[in-house]
Amino acid sequence: MEKKVKFGIVGVGSRGLQAFSTMICKRSDAEISAFCDTNALRMKCAAEKLNITPNFYSTITDMVKNESLDAVVITTPDFYHEECAIEALQNGVNVLIDKPLATSVKGCRNIIAAAEKAGKTVMLGFNLRHNAVLKKVKKLISENTIGKVFLIENREFYDGGRTYMARWNRSYEFCGGLWIHKGSHDFDVFQWLLDFPKPVKVSSFAGINILNEDHIPFELTPGVPTGPTCHECPYKKICPDIYDISDELDRWGDEAAKLDGYKKDLCIYTSDKSVHDNGIAMVEYDNGARASHMECFVTPISDRRYTIVGELGQIEASLTDRIVTLRPRWSKEIVTYQIPNEEGGHGGADPNLLDTFIKVITGELANTSTTEHGMMSTAVGEAAELSRRQNRTVFIEELFRD
Ligand SMILES: NC(=O)c1ccc[n+]([C@@H]2O[C@H](COP(=O)([O-])OP(=O)(O)OC[C@H]3O[C@@H](n4cnc5c(N)ncnc54)[C@H](O)[C@@H]3O)[C@@H](O)[C@H]2O)c1
The missing domain is CATH 3.30.360.10 (Dihydrodipicolinate Reductase; domain 2)
Incomplete structure (x- = not known):
């Protein structure tokens, strides 16, 4: 059997779990060796959901130093793309980076310099x-x-x-x-x-x-504010914009948010x-x-x-x-x-994107x-x-x- 492409997933949230990890697990030519996420509980729950046992890391530095990966998929919030991509490249690992490349031209130029030095592939997730x-x-x-x-x-x-x-x-x-x-x-x-x-x-x-306080689409009871999150909101039964994350909450409860304060369902009208x-x-x-x-x-x-x-x-x-x-x-x-x-x-675009990336790093296609x-x-x-x-x-x- 051909050697499988070994992936590390950096940022095991919506895209990291539901798109890339799920797609990699369906392939016979690739596997997930490691997860990296600043939130340990999110990694644990993702691994359970996919029924896999990757190694867990809280920093990409530890992940790329301890694993022999063919590639990482970077699906962290955009601001961290630059540091994660540079770290992977400096350790000789190919990178698939979900859009955007970085949050500034300066950040993009830093990644380009690291990629040129490493001679490794960086492909963009322009699905x-x-x-x-x-x-x-x-x-x-x-x-x-x-x-x-x-x-x-x-x-x-x-x-x-x-x-x-x-x-x-x-x-x-x-x-x-x-x-x-x-x-x-x-x-x-x-x-x-x-x-x-x-x-x-x-x-x-x-x-x-x-999406501001002036446009809350229902009458407020004096002294009873909305939110702070949808699942805690006193108006959740009448709000037409309820953002239902019960699937995640069933799996993780509020425990993951307790670790890093990252709430995914803040009130869209009153959030800063x-x-x-x-x-x-x-x-x-x-x-x-x-x-x-x-x-x-x-x-x-x-x-x-x-x-x-x-x-x-x-x-x-x-x-x-x-x-x-x-x-x-x-x-x-x-x-x-x-x-x-x-x-x-994305209408079949996501699996096509992953397939292209694997073909690029295995030399079948140009990037x-x-x-x-x-x-x-x-x-x-x-x-x-x-x-x-x-x-x-x-x-x-x-x-x-x-
Ligand atoms: N191509 C597309 O169609 C598409 C669609 C949605 C999102 N995206 C992109 O995907 C990326 C992820 O978005 P999302 O909605 O999945 O976010 P998310 O918030 O659901 O997941 C991000 C994960 O990254 C983790 N994280 C945060 N900082 C980290 C760090 N420094 N190192 C490792 N892990 C870290 C968080 O704990 C979280 O689990 C973003 O760059 C976004 O722009 C692309």
Whole structure:
């Protein structure tokens, strides 16, 4: 039998457990040798859930020094990506890092320097590139069906996004802002569809319109506040935004949160937050193309809806409806493609991403989601965050000045 790829998972939370560990356990060519998480109980419960017995570490330094790993998957909160990736690389381990690469251009450059020195692979978890709908869009563009693309619009509606305000994602400190945490996916898709021009300048508008105390969607009893968490909230039976983490609580009780104070269901209306609940960002590239990305986390639907315009026509796509429409510029003939469902998270994108990573580190495929791509999407996100905070257009080159 072929040697299995030995993985260490760093950050055994939602993505670490439910996506990557679960997918690795289903494969015959890979195995999980070790978990690393600052919370010992989360690792224990994850191992029990998966029915595996990996070694446990509270720091990545100890993990990479004591294990002979082929790769680590980094699924910690975004702020820790940089230090974890550098530590793994300095110990000669390949890295699959869930987006974003890091929460600043500076952090990305530090990872790139460590990767160059180590000569190891760092692949980005840009799972949208592995989504069959977007792969179809990319293929149609590559086949020159709409000619050279000069304009892209994406509207992202994310009903689950309001739960960002219940967790670490609500803090600029931990995620660098939602233009990086969430938008880096989309800014990467723009660059990928456009064949990687350089982003030049970015403007954005964003803020909190709805997820604040003024918009609590029910009447409060005087002297009875909401929260602090959904499961403790006196209004949990009437709140339409209840964030149900009973599955985790059944497994872990409140014990995991007692170890590190990390509560996953803070009241989304009253939690302290430094990110936006909706916004629009616009980017201009050095090949003259332009793109806009709207993201809204207060919405009843989840979808990404694209319009991509080229010299010879346009393409529209919906990730949820799995429909791609091609409209040639001088013809009434419209072609519609219904993209079949695929098994697995994010419309089948997650297993495709893991499969690609394994093929990259075993030499079967070249890495096409590189640190350079990760850095450019973080750069656009960082510029968008600066733009909204400073009320100005931000030039990407500003972020690269030493
Ligand atoms: N690609 C996607 O579609 C997608 C979707 C969701 C999240 N993400 C990314 O996945 C990552 C994890 O998000 P999540 O929602 O799973 O978070 P989470 O909070 O559910 O899990 C994070 C885990 O990391 C642990 N942790 C914190 N600091 C650590 C450290 N220094 N070392 C080791 N472990 C540490 C926490 O205890 C927790 O168990 C983030 O970077 C996020 O941006 C990607």
